[in-house]
Amino acid sequence: MQYIQIEKKDDFDPVKIFECGQCFRWNADGRGGYVGVAMGRAARVYTESGSIFISGGEEEYADVWRGYFDMDRNYSVLRKRLGTDDYTARAAEFGAGIRILKQDRWEALCSFIISQCNNIPRIKKIIEALCSAFGDELSFEGEKYHSFPSAERIAALEPEDLAVLRCGYRAEYIISAAREVASGRLDLDALAGKSCSEALAELKKLRGVGDKVANCVVLFGLQIPDAFPIDVWMKKALKEHYPPGFDPSVFGDAAGLAQQYIFYYTRSGQE
DNA sequence: AAACAGGCCTAAA
DNA sequence: TTTAGGCCTGTT
Numbered sequence: 282m283q284y285i286q287i288e289k290k291d292d293f294d295p296v297k298i299f300e301c302g303q304c305f306r307w308n309a310d311g312r313g314g315y316v317g318v319a320m321g322r323a324a325r326v327y328t329e330s331g332s333i334f335i336s337g338g339e340e341e342y343a344d345v346w347r348g349y350f351d352m353d354r355n356y357s358v359l360r361k362r363l364g365t366d367d368y369t370a371r372a373a374e375f376g377a378g379i380r381i382l383k384q385d386r387w388e389a390l391c392s393f394i395i396s397q398c399n400n401i402p403r404i405k406k407i408i409e410a411l412c413s414a415f416g417d418e419l420s421f422e423g424e425k426y427h428s429f430p431s432a433e434r435i436a437a438l439e440p441e442d443l444a445v446l447r448c449g450y451r452a453e454y455i456i457s458a459a460r461e462v463a464s465g466r467l468d469l470d471a472l473a474g475k476s477c478s479e480a481l482a483e484l485k486k487l488r489g490v491g492d493k494v495a496n497c498v499v500l501f502g503l504q505i506p507d508a509f510p511i512d513v514w515m516k517k518a519l520k521e522h523y524p525p526g527f528d529p530s531v532f533g534d535a536a537g538l539a540q541q542y543i544f545y546y547t548r549s550g551q552e
Numbered sequence: 553a554a555a556c557a558g559g560c561c562t563a564a565a
Numbered sequence: 566t567t568t569a570g571g572c573c574t575g576t577t
Contacts, residue, residue, distance in 0.1 A: 489560065
């Protein structure tokens with residue numbers, strides 16, 4: 282397999298990118314890199330002496346990974362803007378290397394529906410089961426992988442068909458979201474051009490999509506940068522380190538990135 | 553064994 | 566508009 286080498290210009294740390302909780306299909310490969318499936322392709326990513334290596338050639342990079350890894354945004358510049366208060370500054374410093382992935386919109390929606398009231402190992406397990414049951418088989422460096430099934434594919438199923446996933450009451454949410462997307466009643470591509478609050482309102486019309494899931498989809502799937510998902514970890518961090526009634530809109534367009542730094546920092550137990 | 557996990561929905565104040 | 570309980574399932 283061919284790899285493309287990119288000189289690292291700013292923040293890019295595979296461990297942080299893939300372990301900061303934004304995605305579920307990348308795993309450490311045991312030799313310092315990560316393998317995963319995204320945008321219908323399996324890939325491997327690692328860094329070595331100041332360079333980033335991504336499987337696939339120039340063309341695949343231009344078509345897929347450059348956008349997926351948000352390579353045309355300078356994260357170190359954004360990060361340094363987040364020094365407005367001490368805690369955020371420490372979190373940003375600690376999280377240097379995180380980038381917000383430009384994930385497939387439907388995959389983000391479906392994945393974060395699954396994530397509700399679940400821990401990461403189980404989220405990953407359910408998503409892998411979904412992909413191996415209904416995704417397309419991919420071959421990469423001698424191993425088999427599966428793409429994330431399309432909304433159209435899932436829309437054709439019934440909740441009972443998802444029993445193999447063992448995802449409980451979420452099955453019904455997945456099917457109905459898939460049908461909204463596949464039918465075109467919910468146009469995720471069009472939503473990506475809307476404001477954060479408009480996109481949130483649309484997404485929250487879906488069954489099983491509340492504030493937290495909607496914010497994750499808006500940030501990780503629609504790349505609307507001022508989304509600010511608040512889960513139990515964020516609630517704790519906000520309560521302990523920010524004034525009551527703190528409004529994350531003070532971070533402006535970097536709110537989503539600030540959220541990732543704070544989330545990653547507080548979850549790492551660094552305090 | 554009982555409680556909880558990276559929420560959401562519904563019913564009831 | 567805020568709050569309590571229930572929800573599938575797996576783990577501790």
